[in-house]
Amino acid sequence: xxxxxxxxxxxxxxxxxxxxxxxxxxxxxxxxxxxxxxxxxxxxxxxxxxxxxxxxxxxxxxxxxxxxxxxxxxxxxxxxxxxxxxxxxxxxxxxxxxxxxxxxxxxxxxxxxxxxxxxxxxxxxxxxxxxxxxxxxxxxxxxxxxxxxxxxxxxxxxxxxxxxxxxxxxxxxxxxxxxxxxxxxxxxxxxxxxxxxxxxxxxxxxxxxxxxxxxxxxxxxxxxxxxxxxxxxxxxxxxxxxxxxxxxxxxxxxxxxxxxxxxxxxxxxxxxxxxxxxxxxxxxxxxxxxxxxxxxxxxxxxxxxxxxxxxxxxxxxxxxxxxxxxxxxxxxxxxxxxxxxxxxxxxxxxxxxxxxxxxxxxxxxxxxxxxxxxxxxxxxxxxxxxxxxxxxxxxxxxxxxxxxxxxxxxxxxxxxxxxxxxxxxxxxxxxxxxxxxxxxxxxxxxxxxxxxxxxxxxxxxxxxxxxxxxxxxxxxxxxxxxxxxxxxxxxxxxxxxxxxxxxxxxxxxxxxxxxxxxxxxxxxxxxxxxxxxxxxxxxxxxxxxxxxxxxxxxxxxxxxxxxxxxxxxxxxxxxxxxxxx
RNA sequence: GCUGUUGUAGCUCAGUCGGUAGAGCACUUCCUUGGUAAGGAAGAGGUUCGGCAGUUCAAUCCUGCUCAACAGCUCCA
Numbered sequence: 060x061x062x063x064x065x066x067x068x069x070x071x072x073x074x075x076x077x078x079x080x081x082x083x084x085x086x087x088x089x090x091x092x093x094x095x096x097x098x099x100x101x102x103x104x105x106x107x108x109x110x111x112x113x114x115x116x117x118x119x120x121x122x123x124x125x126x127x128x129x130x131x132x133x134x135x136x137x138x139x140x141x142x143x144x145x146x147x148x149x150x151x152x153x154x155x156x157x158x159x160x161x162x163x164x165x166x167x168x169x170x171x172x173x174x175x176x177x178x179x180x181x182x183x184x185x186x187x188x189x190x191x192x193x194x195x196x197x198x199x200x201x202x203x204x205x206x207x208x209x210x211x212x213x214x215x216x217x218x219x220x221x222x223x224x225x226x227x228x229x230x231x232x233x234x235x236x237x238x239x240x241x242x243x244x245x246x247x248x249x250x251x252x253x254x255x256x257x258x259x260x261x262x263x264x265x266x267x268x269x270x271x272x273x274x275x276x277x278x279x280x281x282x283x284x285x286x287x288x289x290x291x292x293x294x295x296x297x298x299x300x301x302x303x304x305x306x307x308x309x310x311x312x313x314x315x316x317x318x319x320x321x322x323x324x325x326x327x328x329x330x331x332x333x334x335x336x337x338x339x340x341x342x343x344x345x346x347x348x349x350x351x352x353x354x355x356x357x358x359x360x361x362x363x364x365x366x367x368x369x370x371x372x373x374x375x376x377x378x379x380x381x382x383x384x385x386x387x388x389x390x391x392x393x394x395x396x397x398x399x400x401x402x403x404x405x406x407x408x409x410x411x412x413x414x415x416x417x418x419x420x421x422x423x424x425x426x427x428x429x430x431x432x433x434x435x436x437x438x439x440x441x442x443x444x445x446x447x448x449x450x451x452x453x454x455x456x457x458x459x460x461x462x463x464x465x466x467x468x469x470x471x472x473x474x475x476x477x478x479x480x481x482x483x484x485x486x487x488x489x490x491x492x493x494x495x496x497x498x499x500x501x502x503x504x505x506x507x508x509x510x511x512x513x514x515x516x517x518x519x520x521x522x523x524x525x526x527x528x529x530x531x532x533x534x535x536x537x538x539x540x541x542x543x544x545x546x547x548x549x550x551x552x553x554x555x556x557x558x559x560x561x562x563x564x565x566x567x568x569x570x571x572x573x574x575x576x577x578x579x580x581x582x583x584x585x586x587x588x589x590x591x592x593x594x595x596x597x598x599x600x601x602x603x604x605x606x607x608x609x610x611x612x613x614x615x616x617x618x619x620x621x622x623x624x625x626x627x628x629x630x631x632x633x634x635x636x637x638x639x640x
Numbered sequence: 641g642c643u644g645u646u647g648u649a650g651c652u653c654a655g656u657c658g659g660u661a662g663a664g665c666a667c668u669u670c671c672u673u674g675g676u677a678a679g680g681a682a683g684a685g686g687u688u689c690g691g692c693a694g695u696u697c698a699a700u701c702c703u704g705c706u707c708a709a710c711a712g713c714u715c716c717a
Binding site: 206208553601 | 643674675678679708709711714715717
């Protein structure tokens with residue numbers, strides 16, 4: 060690969076490039092702190108890292124120092140030489156260098172594995188390669204952060220220091236990448252949420268978000284949309300309690316498999332649990348009466364608020380919280396209806412994601428290694444049904460081994476936002492176990508009792524998180540139907556306030572969310588504020604507009620769109636909102 | 641939960657090598673009636689610097705504990 064022009068779009072070459080950079084990082088660290096012990100240092104999606112065990116705690120200044128040292132190594136143009144050693148000699152070499160982690164790695168390599176090393180200057184690292192030919196191939200490097208990481212990713216092991224960095228064939232490309240990171244920061248829903256006054260999280264309730272008036276508008280619009288679409292597709296809506304007797308959670312298997320994530324409470328000395336999932340409640344709803352095979356499929360939707368004890372370090376704005384609302388549904392059905400129902404949900408999810416302009420991919424998550432209920436036979440049946448449904452839809456999917464829920468396998472929908480990040484949102488889970496545990500029954504054509512099959516599914520996943528994702532996806536510039544403020548009228552002077560109020564009333568009369576900025580401020584100032592608020596349409600009202608009964612309009616994405624008659628504008632808004640344009 | 645960093649006015653931040661704190665924006669009042677990203681002036685605003693202890697004549701600044709946020713790990717909608 061050395062001779063050809065460096066192709067950074069080729070994943071393999073890019074990884075070799077970053078991997079070499081991580082070796083340079085390791086060498087630089089060893090030059091500065093010879094007592095440092097090296098663990099592993101792979102290339103990752105947008106760069107590389109190296110895990111290092113060292114008493115001294117790296118600071119930001121240290122990163123600069125290390126970067127400088129790395130640049131020296133790059134400049135020196137040291138060739139990377141590969142060599143192999145028999146196991147004993149390999150162990151001896153690493154033991155001599157006090158590289159305990161490398162010794163452990165070698166010991167864990169399979170018997171027949173070739174043990175290879177890469178050497179640059181006087182630095183040697185256990186490594187399978189590949190690498191670029193010499194250190195001077197690396198042109199631009201940046202160490203981005205240092206953080207703790209467990210040896211071998213196991214929280215029982217020692218915490219090492221992980222230095223993250225990235226590298227590119229030119230400074231321009233590195234700068235571009237860093238600019239992209241900046242863009243993502245600008246879109247951070249926590250920042251935009253504060254600026255737009257959408258939601259807030261206080262110290263008094265870590266992981267328990269408050270929705271503010273503007274945020275509630277988005278939330279209510281999403282829920283309204285959700286209800287309309289579910290009604291169209293034959294769903295009924297239910298609401299089940301937040302707190303239910305602990306016994307129920309033993310029946311469902313949650314107590315055995317999920318109790319670490321649950322909150323418990325007592326009522327009159329009886330043990331109760333706060334629901335972490337909605338299914339047991341839905342089970343009780345099903346069991347309230349005897350069902351006939353003619354009733355199926357039964358589709359029960361629920362915007363169900365759940366509470367889960369997440370680790371404090373995992374909390375993140377609206378994306379990871381301790382209480383959230385799942386746009387849940389439980390579909391009870393006959394075995395022969397399974398595939399059609401799954402396909403129906405897939406179509407539903409496709410419809411919803413497309414509306415927001417999301418692309419997505421599907422992952423099939425199979426039975427967990429340990430924590431699961433039910434028989435292997437049923438797991439296989441359920442997994443096959445999901446697989447066949449996706450395949451019959453002609454959709455691609457990847458398999459995610461062992462990542463299923465404890466009660467069944469699932470199809471996960473990972474959507475991609477406007478700057479290329481992916482989020483797991485929708486999931487379809489097929490469940491034979493819960494109906495079994497709750498002893499669900501129906502009377503079949505033969506007059507005998509049978510057991511129905513169940514689907515658990517969500518489209519948004521969590522309303523809170525979906526709002527967070529939408530905020531970043533649109534950078535706060537929500538589509539008209541979701542925008543907290545759809546139109547803001549700015550008066551040039553107070554002479555035009557009566558006209559502005561009249562226009563506002565006309566728009567409000569047809570349900571448009573409109574605000575008037577009639578403050579005694581200059582138009583440029585009002586405009587700046589309205590833009591920062593990311594309102595969809597800004598209308599400036601002055602002499603001209605009053606004369607002609609028009610509005611001078613600016614759209615938050617399209618920019619200046621000129622003048623338009625009030626009635627015409629009103630009709631356009633009503634139509635666009637209706638079409639969710 | 642773990643490792644590291646941070647925590648000062650509603651927001652964004654400065655500051656004190658220990659002697660009881662400041663800027664800009666926002667807010668209030670006044671002047672200004674101004675056409676596409678900040679017109680001017682004055683004023684108010686911190687139970688005093690996340691909380692609790694400790695060291696000290698004296699702590700926002702030092703020490704310990706604790707809470708929260710941020711980055712990453714682990715986990716996950």
